[in-house]
Amino acid sequence: MKVHRNFSGVIAPVLTPFGEDGSPDPDRFIEHAEWLLEDGCTALAPFGTTSEANSLGLDERMELLEELVDSGVDPAKLMPGTGSCSVADAAILTQHAVDLGCGGVLMLPPFYYKNPSEEGLFRFFAEVIDDVGDDRLRVYLYHIPPVAQVGFTLPLIERLRNEFPGVVVGLKDSSGDWSNMKSILDAFPGFELFPGSELYMLEGLRNGAAGVISATANVGARALRRLYDDWRGANADSMQEEISALRRTIQSFPVVPTMKALIAHYRQDEGWAEVRPPFTPLPKAEAERAIATLADQHGFRLDFAEAA
Amino acid sequence: MKVHRNFSGVIAPVLTPFGEDGSPDPDRFIEHAEWLLEDGCTALAPFGTTSEANSLGLDERMELLEELVDSGVDPAKLMPGTGSCSVADAAILTQHAVDLGCGGVLMLPPFYYKNPSEEGLFRFFAEVIDDVGDDRLRVYLYHIPPVAQVGFTLPLIERLRNEFPGVVVGLKDSSGDWSNMKSILDAFPGFELFPGSELYMLEGLRNGAAGVISATANVGARALRRLYDDWRGANADSMQEEISALRRTIQSFPVVPTMKALIAHYRQDEGWAEVRPPFTPLPKAEAERAIATLADQHGFRLDFAEAA
Numbered sequence: 001m002k003v004h005r006n007f008s009g010v011i012a013p014v015l016t017p018f019g020e021d022g023s024p025d026p027d028r029f030i031e032h033a034e035w036l037l038e039d040g041c042t043a044l045a046p047f048g049t050t051s052e053a054n055s056l057g058l059d060e061r062m063e064l065l066e067e068l069v070d071s072g073v074d075p076a077k078l079m080p081g082t083g084s085c086s087v088a089d090a091a092i093l094t095q096h097a098v099d100l101g102c103g104g105v106l107m108l109p110p111f112y113y114k115n116p117s118e119e120g121l122f123r124f125f126a127e128v129i130d131d132v133g134d135d136r137l138r139v140y141l142y143h144i145p146p147v148a149q150v151g152f153t154l155p156l157i158e159r160l161r162n163e164f165p166g167v168v169v170g171l172k173d174s175s176g177d178w179s180n181m182k183s184i185l186d187a188f189p190g191f192e193l194f195p196g197s198e199l200y201m202l203e204g205l206r207n208g209a210a211g212v213i214s215a216t217a218n219v220g221a222r223a224l225r226r227l228y229d230d231w232r233g234a235n236a237d238s239m240q241e242e243i244s245a246l247r248r249t250i251q252s253f254p255v256v257p258t259m260k261a262l263i264a265h266y267r268q269d270e271g272w273a274e275v276r277p278p279f280t281p282l283p284k285a286e287a288e289r290a291i292a293t294l295a296d297q298h299g300f301r302l303d304f305a306e307a308a
Numbered sequence: 309m310k311v312h313r314n315f316s317g318v319i320a321p322v323l324t325p326f327g328e329d330g331s332p333d334p335d336r337f338i339e340h341a342e343w344l345l346e347d348g349c350t351a352l353a354p355f356g357t358t359s360e361a362n363s364l365g366l367d368e369r370m371e372l373l374e375e376l377v378d379s380g381v382d383p384a385k386l387m388p389g390t391g392s393c394s395v396a397d398a399a400i401l402t403q404h405a406v407d408l409g410c411g412g413v414l415m416l417p418p419f420y421y422k423n424p425s426e427e428g429l430f431r432f433f434a435e436v437i438d439d440v441g442d443d444r445l446r447v448y449l450y451h452i453p454p455v456a457q458v459g460f461t462l463p464l465i466e467r468l469r470n471e472f473p474g475v476v477v478g479l480k481d482s483s484g485d486w487s488n489m490k491s492i493l494d495a496f497p498g499f500e501l502f503p504g505s506e507l508y509m510l511e512g513l514r515n516g517a518a519g520v521i522s523a524t525a526n527v528g529a530r531a532l533r534r535l536y537d538d539w540r541g542a543n544a545d546s547m548q549e550e551i552s553a554l555r556r557t558i559q560s561f562p563v564v565p566t567m568k569a570l571i572a573h574y575r576q577d578e579g580w581a582e583v584r585p586p587f588t589p590l591p592k593a594e595a596e597r598a599i600a601t602l603a604d605q606h607g608f609r610l611d612f613a614e615a616a
Binding site: 022049054055056057058059060085086087088089092109110111112113114116117119120121123124127146147148149150276277278279280 | 420429431454
């Protein structure tokens with residue numbers, strides 16, 4: 001019995017590299033995206049929290065996505081972030097992604113005003129979906145209350161699914177709260193739920209999750225993919241343990257600057273370490289400590305030559 | 309002894325009306341802006357929190373500002389909000405406002421990532437100011453931690469003032485915390501501090517504040533202006549008491565939808581009550597209750613004919 005899913009497996013919210021002038025660097029971006037697909041990602045979610053998407057301009061986001069699609073990456077494998085605090089800009093980004101053939105979009109709720117009503121959030125998504133008005137649109141809700149503060153309750157998810165069947169098809173849950181993920185999985189069979197961290201990957205898969213969308217897939221997709229491909233196997237629990245241990249070490253450092261520093265180190269390409277404010281790059285000594293800690297405790301390294 | 313100030317007095321964060329198609333309505337917007345200046349505002353701060361600015365698209369904001377300036381409102385009296393989570397879009401909005409001759413801009417910090425470092429916030433503002441690179445630029449920092457979550461500490465304000473003297477010239481303090489306003493006033497004489505609520509207006513003026521930037525100036529600028537013009541007078545305390553009482557009643561309702569409902573009622577123009585998601589319009593019964601409560605308790609009414 002095969003469940004049809006629009007997206008599944010291991011999805012990386014692609015890091016956004018910057019060039020010397022501070023602009024997003026399409027060459028490094030495309031190279032990284034292609035490497036992620038070789039390293040085990042089944043799909044890519046550019047312009048997530050890890051991608052510093054909200055630190056990019058509207059035009060920068062659209063140009064970078066065009067370059068990615070032009071480079072030959074299959075747009076059906078792309079689930080770009082297209083959320084915005086404004087209906088207008090969310091609709092522009094979403095329409096743009098649909099027009100490029102993207103398999104789905106990952107949408108933050110409007111996150112400026114705090115404690116918005118459920119009715120207000122429903123209307124936000126309804127307006128964006130109506131404005132885009134395109135049968136090809138597939139929306140994944142992006143639930144990340146630790147950052148956005150604003151999130152999705154079960155009744156809101158239910159209302160959006162009922163009102164837009166076949167359009168609102170999934171959710172990335174970065175709440176860090178397994179009981180929330182479990183409630184969604186139990187309430188909405190067939191809804192494509194992706195835990196936002198591999199800490200919940202195996203438990204998620206055992207309860208019907210579609211896969212995982214995780215920041216650290218940017219530097220460790222291969223192990224996540226092995227677990228995804230063999231989660232019913234005898235070694236699943238020990239694979240999950242190793243994966244979780246690595247994740248915990250990475251997140252004991254500032255995650256985005258650290259992953260960029262790791263790629264900069266293993267690619268011998270210092271420019272990769274750049275971030276946009278309000279993030280700051282990892283100081284050199286701290287980057288060296290991260291590289292050494294990960295290597296010592298987890299045998300961690302990135303081999304770009306091997307993958308290429 | 310007269311202190312030179314770039315902005316001072318009573319400033320309204322102008323409400324943004326919408327047309328039947330849901331777009332910002334320049335005609336109602338301009339009419340309201342002109343009425344505010346007649347009603348006592350010394351200047352206007354379009355695209356604040358009250359203006360639902362973050363619910364507007366980048367292009368919508370720029371077009372509306374152009375229409376306002378084209379209508380003949382003196383741009384020297386305009387302090388539009390130009391903040392964004394991204395350096396790129398904040399620089400676009402800021403440059404646009406400077407090019408239109410706006411007397412200043414009111415800038416939110418990047419508000420997506422929570423607990424950013426002071427260094428990261430400093431770099432954000434430094435990059436925007438450098439990108440704009442225009443001597444005419446005057447930046448007012450927008451401190452509103454109850455909504456944006458991210459705010460400005462005293463050391464950050466000091467560093468920005470020192471690095472950009474004559475550019476970073478003031479701050480709107482919507483913390484609702486008088487002790488924070490007092491600390492800023494004490495630490496930085498000559499810095500143009502505006503409490504973000506008239507509850508702190510008289511106390512602010514007595515301690516060197518430049519005026520007030522308040523949501524409710526959209527429906528009550530006249531009384532604020534009387535206090536501003538006569539805050540050294542014998543009646544100042546009783547004027548403040550009345551002002552505070554009205555403010556407290558207004559903010560016992562959802563402030564933005566309520567003010568729009570008040571204007572819709574007194575202009576006999578239902579369309580004025582529209583808001584953008586995630587806000588929702590005030591239900592009719594609740595609007596009637598607000599109108600009646602304000603009239604009964606404070607003799608509140610808006611007389612547009614009189615002002616025009």
